[in-house]
Amino acid sequence: xxxxxxxxxxxxxxxxxxxxxxxxxxxxxxxxxxxxxxxxxxxxxxxxxxxxxxxxxxxxxxxxxxxxxxxxxxxxxxxxxxxxxxxxxxxxxxxxxxx
Numbered sequence: 001x002x003x004x005x006x007x008x009x010x011x012x013x014x015x016x017x018x019x020x021x022x023x024x025x026x027x028x029x030x031x032x033x034x035x036x037x038x039x040x041x042x043x044x045x046x047x048x049x050x051x052x053x054x055x056x057x058x059x060x061x062x063x064x065x066x067x068x069x070x071x072x073x074x075x076x077x078x079x080x081x082x083x084x085x086x087x088x089x090x091x092x093x094x095x096x097x098x099x
Contacts, residue, residue, distance in 0.1 A: 070076035
């Protein structure tokens with residue numbers, strides 16, 4: 001295949017002519033285009049779920065009340081594993097080095 005350096009066809013025009021099987025007639029004023037966009041319902045579902053989450057309270061008062069009662073009664077117990085996990089989590093979020 002010989003390449004003609006004087007060719008005036010751009011790469012975009014060449015690609016468009018190869019991918020398009022039928023020519024597109026330009027739409028005139030008042031004429032509707034047959035192009036259409038179908039948006040998935042995933043975006044609207046995600047937006048609805050986000051709105052629901054934003055309505056939830058930031059602090060679960062029922063859990064806070066139960067722990068406060070257990071603390072007052074002296075029955076609140078935390079395992080050594082839970083304590084270690086909490087310490088490591090705090091170090092990690094603050095950028096500290098646990099070692």
